[in-house]
Amino acid sequence: MSDLDPSLEPWLEALRTEPAVRPEAIARLNAALRAEDVRAARRILTPPAAIAAAVVLIALTSAFWLAVGRWLGPAAPQQLAVEADLTPTQFVLHADDAESVTIVGDFNDWDPYATPLVHAGDGVWTVVVRLRPGAVRYAYLVDGTEWRADPRGVPAGNDFGRPTSVAFIGHLEAP
């Protein structure tokens, strides 16, 4: 099976040990899979609803593509297909003295300028981001200089020396 140098075999034994599976990770996975089932079930419509939905869809799609054809060009169909699987997710941070707040995360390639939060008053900053199902790491950047994990979020560890948070999209609850 393996033509490995025999001198390395003892080291490989340690590598091959299968890690213990954490029950909470399996629970999280199962919740995500059941969320997939729910999403799939929602796509299956009863016949009257399907006809009504089809009529509305055709009308909306036609209007949409007329506009898209004028403004966006050929890349738009793929974009639309991808967006069907996205979940609107609201992020909220309380930062009294902030002049600006942005969110950085897996969903925007950690771009500090891509996703600014809007000040909703009384120090509350908020933004809605459409996210794919699964675990999403993120953090806030206050006034362009101060990193903050989400004080109400799930800590995601400290792997690069700065705390981040993790959101579980499509799950009923965090582990």
Next chain:
Amino acid sequence: MGFTRLMKADAELIECVRRGDTSAFDTLVERHYAACLRLASWQLGHRDPAEDVVQESLIRAYRALRRGHTPREFRAWLLGIVVNRCRSHAARSRRRRLLFQRWWASQEPEAYQAASLEDAGSDNDVDPKLRAALAALSPRLREAFLLKHLECLRYEEMSRITGTSVSALKMRVKRATDQLRSMLMEDRE
């Protein structure tokens, strides 16, 4: 014979998933989760992101099966998804690391220096020397070595799931082996 029976059972379970029996996928998860986690943990170097990657991979696999995809060899196909997700995760992590480093170094240079030295922390009880040796390999060499000697895939299977030629993979495995031997055996020589 046991191996053959196992593959048949996977194929039967896949058929059940395609027909809508979601519990069949739970059995596939039970059977292959640990191997996926092992591969992702060694490829990424940490367990937490590995769990995220495995979850993402299994959800993608589930979607594909529900859509009617029929992989010839489920395990190799699933490991291929894990490999691809590891690559994406690593790319995201690189961007995040660069961003953190840039901002942090400008804000708190002393704290940044201190933490950089601790960056290679471990989260399991494997020999630190082995961990360091694997971490020192380039991602592509590590990936090829793990698929070959950890998951015991054939070069043809590795080629299919990585999109790399057999000869290139053989070269990567050889280079990885040479480097590991050099790093792990240096104290003994």
